[in-house]
Amino acid sequence: xxxxxxxxxxxAQLAFVSAIxxxxxxxxxxxxxxxxxMTIGWGETGTLWSTPTITVYVHPRRYTxxxxxxxxxxxxxxxxxxHKRDLALLGAKSGRDGNKxxxxxxxxxxxxxxxxxxxxxxxxxxxKLYTHQIDLTQVPPEVLDRFLGRNNLYAEGAHLAYTxxxxxxx
Numbered sequence: 187x188x189x190x191x192x193x194x195x196x197x198a199q200l201a202f203v204s205a206i207x208x209x210x211x212x213x214x215x216x217x218x219x220x221x222x223x224m225t226i227g228w229g230e231t232g233t234l235w236s237t238p239t240i241t242v243y244v245h246p247r248r249y250t251x252x253x254x255x256x257x258x259x260x261x262x263x264x265x266x267x268x269h270k271r272d273l274a275l276l277g278a279k280s281g282r283d284g285n286k287x288x289x290x291x292x293x294x295x296x297x298x299x300x301x302x303x304x305x306x307x308x309x310x311x312x313x314k315l316y317t318h319q320i321d322l323t324q325v326p327p328e329v330l331d332r333f334l335g336r337n338n339l340y341a342e343g344a345h346l347a348y349t350x351x352x353x354x355x356x
Contacts, residue, residue: 188237188351195238198264198308198355199231202240205264210273212303213242215253215260218296223287224250225277228345229262231352238352240310243320243345249281254348259299259313263306302356312350320344 205211206229214223224244231240240262244251254260265273272290279286287294293304302309322330322344 188235191233191238194355195352198310199238199240199352201264201308202229202231202262202310209265209267209270210277212263212265212273212276212306213244213250213254213260214263214301215250215257216301217257218301220253221301222250222253222281223276223301224248224281225273226262227277234349235315237315239315239349240312240352241347241349243347245345246343251346254314254346255317257300257314259311259353260348260350261297261300261302262310262312263302264308265303265305266307269305297356299353306356309356310352311354311356313353314348314350316349317346319346 202211206227210225210227211229212223213226214221216222226242229240229242231238233239242262244254269292272292275290276286279289291305295302295304297309297311299311299313
């Protein structure tokens with residue numbers, strides 16, 4: 187049921203830690219016929235319950251949220267810096283409004299357990315293990331102040347944390 191960390195997974199986890207802050211990543215969920223992707227700038231990776239894991243955060247108002255809830259698997263993609271403009275667009279536009287991926291240079295690719303992109307340098311295939319909503323009463327006031335000032339981020343509730351087993355790295 188659970189993977190043991192491999193050298194490939196460990197190297198990909200280090201790449202994720204390096205990329206998430208500056209170059210961001212995509213989280214993609216759904217089926218080959220009905221899916222969505224969005225840009226993430228928050229996340230972490232490590233070992234939980236003796237298995238390699240990745241945790242991403244998705245706000246309930248995001249279109250991707252529904253796909254994350256409805257599916258047991260999701261993917262996380264890393265890209266070279268040359269795709270930063272694509273990731274900025276995918277973070278700013280909603281899939282509710284149309285095919286936002288068509289506005290980028292990215293090419294969707296169906297894989298077992300989800301969708302990735304031809305241009306991704308790394309794809310994590312992730313199986314959800316645990317989901318919880320952030321409890322805003324437990325967040326330090328200085329953090330809330332920092333994010334409440336940005337488009338009233340928490341006015342519609344807090345992000346959900348999706349912790350998943352890394353089942354494969356492509």
